[in-house]
Amino acid sequence: MTGIGGRLREVFRGDQRVDAETLVTRLDAVRRFLDAVDGQVPDSRLVAAHTLVERAGTRLSLSRDHTVVALAGATGSGKSSLFNALARLELSPVGVRRPTTGVAHACVWGPLDGANRLLDWLGVLPRHRFVRESALDGDDESALHGLVLLDLPDFDSVQRSHRLEVDRLLGLVDLVVWVVDPQKYADRVIHSSYLREFHRHRDVTLVVLNQADRLPPAELPRVVDDLRRLLDADGLAGVPLLATYAVDPGGIVGLREALERTVAERQAALRRLAGDVDTVVTALGELVGAEAPGNAPDQATVRTLDRALAGAAGVPAVADAVEGAYRHRAAGATGWPLVRGWRKLRPDPLRRLHLPGPGPDADRPEESLVAATSVPDPTAAQRSALGLAVRQVADRAGDDLPPPWPEAVTKAARSRLGDLPDALDRAVAGTDLGMDRRPVWWRIVGGLQWLVTLAAVAGLGWLVLGYALRALGLPALDTPMVGEVPLPTLLLLGGLLAGLLVAATTRPVVRWAARRARQRAEKRLAAAVAEVGAELVVAPVRVVLDRYGQARAALRDARG
Numbered sequence: 001m002t003g004i005g006g007r008l009r010e011v012f013r014g015d016q017r018v019d020a021e022t023l024v025t026r027l028d029a030v031r032r033f034l035d036a037v038d039g040q041v042p043d044s045r046l047v048a049a050h051t052l053v054e055r056a057g058t059r060l061s062l063s064r065d066h067t068v069v070a071l072a073g074a075t076g077s078g079k080s081s082l083f084n085a086l087a088r089l090e091l092s093p094v095g096v097r098r099p100t101t102g103v104a105h106a107c108v109w110g111p112l113d114g115a116n117r118l119l120d121w122l123g124v125l126p127r128h129r130f131v132r133e134s135a136l137d138g139d140d141e142s143a144l145h146g147l148v149l150l151d152l153p154d155f156d157s158v159q160r161s162h163r164l165e166v167d168r169l170l171g172l173v174d175l176v177v178w179v180v181d182p183q184k185y186a187d188r189v190i191h192s193s194y195l196r197e198f199h200r201h202r203d204v205t206l207v208v209l210n211q212a213d214r215l216p217p218a219e220l221p222r223v224v225d226d227l228r229r230l231l232d233a234d235g236l237a238g239v240p241l242l243a244t245y246a247v248d249p250g251g252i253v254g255l256r257e258a259l260e261r262t263v264a265e266r267q268a269a270l271r272r273l274a275g276d277v278d279t280v281v282t283a284l285g286e287l288v289g290a291e292a293p294g295n296a297p298d299q300a301t302v303r304t305l306d307r308a309l310a311g312a313a314g315v316p317a318v319a320d321a322v323e324g325a326y327r328h329r330a331a332g333a334t335g336w337p338l339v340r341g342w343r344k345l346r347p348d349p350l351r352r353l354h355l356p357g358p359g360p361d362a363d364r365p366e367e368s369l370v371a372a373t374s375v376p377d378p379t380a381a382q383r384s385a386l387g388l389a390v391r392q393v394a395d396r397a398g399d400d401l402p403p404p405w406p407e408a409v410t411k412a413a414r415s416r417l418g419d420l421p422d423a424l425d426r427a428v429a430g431t432d433l434g435m436d437r438r439p440v441w442w443r444i445v446g447g448l449q450w451l452v453t454l455a456a457v458a459g460l461g462w463l464v465l466g467y468a469l470r471a472l473g474l475p476a477l478d479t480p481m482v483g484e485v486p487l488p489t490l491l492l493l494g495g496l497l498a499g500l501l502v503a504a505t506t507r508p509v510v511r512w513a514a515r516r517a518r519q520r521a522e523k524r525l526a527a528a529v530a531e532v533g534a535e536l537v538v539a540p541v542r543v544v545l546d547r548y549g550q551a552r553a554a555l556r557d558a559r560g
Contacts, residue, residue, distance in 0.1 A: 018270035020060075022560060026277050027056050029557035033284060036551035040408040040544060041287055052280045055172065056273045062118045066108075067268045069259060070150040070169060073179030074190060075157065078210045078246060082179060083107070083151040085246040086256065091130050091151075102162060104169060105151040107132050109144040109263075118148065122172055143260040156189055170194075174268035175204040177255070181211045185227050191234055199235030200282075201275040204268055206240045207231060208255055213245035281558045288552040289402040292545045296397040297538060301389075305537060306530045308389035311382040313424035313532075314375035315525045317353070322433055322521040324349035326514040333438060334445040334506050336499050337453050350435065355428070373429045390414060390537055397541045405548055412540035419536055427528040433521045439513070445506050449499060456495025462488035 031053050034046060073079040084090050087107045106124045108115045112131045119129055132141055152169055153162035170176060178195060180187075198205050209227055212220055220243060228241055240258060245251035262268050297305075310316075325348050354374045378386070390413050398409030466477055466488070480487040 017265075018267055018274045020270055023056075023270055023274055023277070024060070026281075026558050026560050027053060027273075029554045030277065030280060030284075033551050033554035033558060036547045036554055037287065040547055041404055045287065045404075049280050049284060051171070052276050056276065058121060059172075059269060059273065062121060063114055064266065064269065066110075066115050066118055066146050066148050067263050067266065068118065068122065068148045068150065068172070068174045069177060069262070069268070070104075070152050070173040070175070071177050071179055072152045072155060072166060072170065072194070073210075074181075074184055074187060075154040077154075077179045077181045077184070079179040080151055081246040082208070082210055082244060082252065082255075083149065085249070085252050086149060086259070087130070087132050089130070089132070102153055102157075102159065103128060104153065104165065106130065107147075107149045107151075109141055109147040109149075115148055122150070122169065124150070144256075144263055146266075147259060147263045149259075155194065156187075174272045175206065175262060176201075178205065178207045179210050180207065180227070182209065182215050182223055185209060185223070186230060191230060195231065195236060196234040200279045201272060202236055202239050203271045204275060205236060206242070206255075206258060207236070208242045208244045210244050210246070212243040213247060213251065277558065277560075281555060284555055284558075287402060287405075288548065288555055290400045291552065292401065292548045293397070296545060297393045297541060298396060301393055301396045302530075302533070302538060305389040305393055305533050306526060308382070308386040309420075309424065309529045309533045310526055312378040312386045312420070313428055313525070313529050314378070315428070315522060315529060317376055318355065318428060318433075318525060319518045319522045321349040321353050321355065322435060323514045323518040325351075325435060326517040327510055329435075329438075330442060330506075330510040330513065333442040334449060334510070335503060337450055350433070355433065373425055375425065375428060386420075390417065393537055393541060397545060401548060405544070409541055409544050412544045413537055415540050416536040420532070423532045423536060424529060427532050428525060431521075431524050431528045433524065434517060435521075441509075445502060448502055452495045452498040452502065454495075455491045456493075456499070459488045459491025459493075459495060463492065 030049055034049055034053065037046065071079040071083050083105070089107075091105055091107055104122070104124050105128045106119055106122070107130045108119075109132045112129060116129075132144070150169065150173060152166050153159075155163055155166045157163060176198065178190070180190065184190075195207075207227070209224060215223060224241065224243060231237070231239055231241065242254045242258065244255050328346065328348055352374065391410070394406075394410040394413035397413075398406035401409065462477070462479075466479065469475065469477065482490050
C-alpha cells in the first residue's frame with residue numbers, strides 16, 4: 001500500500017501567482033463599490049461583500065508567514081487521525097462513530113508567538129494550540145515551517161454548535177483539505193452543502209480519500225475515479241485528489257508534500273482571498289448590469305415635470321394676476337386724475353395673492369416674502385399630474401437598470417416631495433415679476449391726462465366765474481373767442497374730449513403691454529419652478545445614477 005500515495009499524488013496548480021498589490025487594489029475596489037451603493041441597495045444583499053472586506057483586511061494585516069490549513073470532514077472520516085499523523089503527535093482525540101472534536105485544535109510548525117494573533121483571530125483557544133517544531137526535530141519539520149494546521153469539528157455533528165464552528169472557520173482559513181472515507185465519500189451533505197460551494201476556491205481546495213488501506217487494491221482506482229466524477233460535477237475539476245491512510249507514515253507522503261509546497265509558496269492566503277473576491281464580485285455583478293443613461297432623465301421628461309410643477313405652484317393664477325395688476329396699475333397711472341382715487345379703492349390682483357406690489361411690500365427683503373403668498377392650493381388634478389410627472393422621471397431614469405436600482409431611483413425622486421409645496425411657494429414669492437417699475441410711457445400719458453384735465457378744470461372755472469359775476473350784476477370778464485367758440489368752453493369740452501381720446505387710445509396699448517407682462521412673468525416663474533424641480537426631484541435621481549456609475553466602475557476594477 002505504500003505506493004498508492006505516490007501513484008495517485010496530485011499537486012496544487014502553482015503556475016498562477018496572486019500578486020498582493022493587485023489583490024489589495026481589488027479589495028479597495030470592492031470597498032469603493034460598497035461606499036457607492038450605501039443606502040441604495042438593501043444591506044441583506046451586501047453582507048458577503050462587507051464580510052469579505054473586513055476579513056480580508058484583517059487577514060492581510062496578520063502574519064503573512066503562516067499558512068492556515070484546515071482538515072474538514074464528516075464523522076468517522078479519520079481527519080483527527082490524519083491531523084495526529086501529520087503532527088506525529090497525539091494532539092486531537094480520535095473517534096470512530098461519534099464526533100469527538102467539539103472545538104478546533106491547532107498545530108503550529110514554528111514558534112507559537114508569531115502565530116498567536118492569527119490564532120486569536122481564528123478563535124482557537126490557547127489550550128488547544130500546539131507547537132510541532134522543536135530543536136530535537138532537526139530538519140525533519142523545517143519544510144512545514146509556517147504551517148498552521150487545524151482539526152475542525154465534524155460538519156455532520158448532531159451538535160449545531162459544531163456545525164456553526166465549522167462554517168465560521170471555513171470562511172477564514174487559507175486552504176481546506178476535505179477528508180472523506182470510502183464509505184461516505186458520496187454523501188449528499190458534503191457535496192451539496194460544502195464542496196459545491198467551493199468551486200471558486202479550487203486553487204485552495206484539496207480532497208483526500210482517507211482510510212484507503214481499508215479498500216482492496218483492485219477497488220481503490222474505481223472509488224477514486226467515482227470520487228473524481230463527483231468532484232467534477234461539483235465544479236471542482238482539477239482539484240487535487242489524494243488517497244491517504246494514517247496508520248502508516250507512507251500513507252500521508254503525498255499530502256505532506258502538497259502541504260510543504262503550499263507552505264513554501266506563501267500563496268494560499270492570497271489565493272483564498274482572491275477566490276473570495278471572485279465569488280463576491282460575481283454576486284455583486286447582478287446589481288450593476290447595463291450602463292446608466294448619461295443624460296437621464298431626458299429633456300422631454302423634465303419639461304413635463306416643469307409643467308406639472310408650474311400647475312401645482314399656481315403659475316397660471318399668478319400670471320393672470322400679473323396681467324390684471326398691469327391693467328389695474330396702468331389705468332391708475334394713465335386714466336383721468338379725477339377717477340384715479342376711485343380706482344385705488346379696487347384691490348390690486350397681485351396684492352390679493354400677497355405677492356410684491358406697489359406699496360410697502362415692494363421694498364421688503366425676499367426673506368420676508370418667503371412662504372407668504374396666497375396662491376390657490378393645487379387642485380386634485382394638478383396634484384395627480386405632479387405625481388405622475390415625478391413617477392415618469394423615475395421610470396425613465398431607472399428603466400434600464402437592474403433591481404433594486406429602479407426602486408432606489410423612485411425613492412430618490414419622491415424623497416423630497418414633502419418639501420415641494422413650501423419650496424414652490426418660496427420660488428413664486430421670490431421671483432421678480434417685473435412689476436416694480438413704472439414704464440416711462442405711463443408717466444408721459446399720465447402727464448398728458450393731467451394737462452388736459454387742468455385745461456378742462458380751467459375752462460369750467462372760467463365759465464362758472466363768468467356766470468357768478470353776471471348773477472351778482474358785476475362786470476363780466478372778457479371772454480376770448482376761438483373762431484365761433486368761447487375759449488372757456490373750448491378748454492372745458494376740449495379737455496374732456498382729449499381725456500377720453502387719450503384713454504381710448506391707450507386702452508389697447510395697455511392690453512398689449514399687460515399680455516407682454518404676463519408672458520414675461522410666466523417665463524420667470526417657469527424658470528424659478530424648474531429650479532425647484534431640478535433641486536428636489538431631478539438632482540436626487542441623478543445622485544443615484546452617479547452612485548450607480550461609481551459602483552459599476554468600482555466593480556469593473558474589482559474584477560481585475
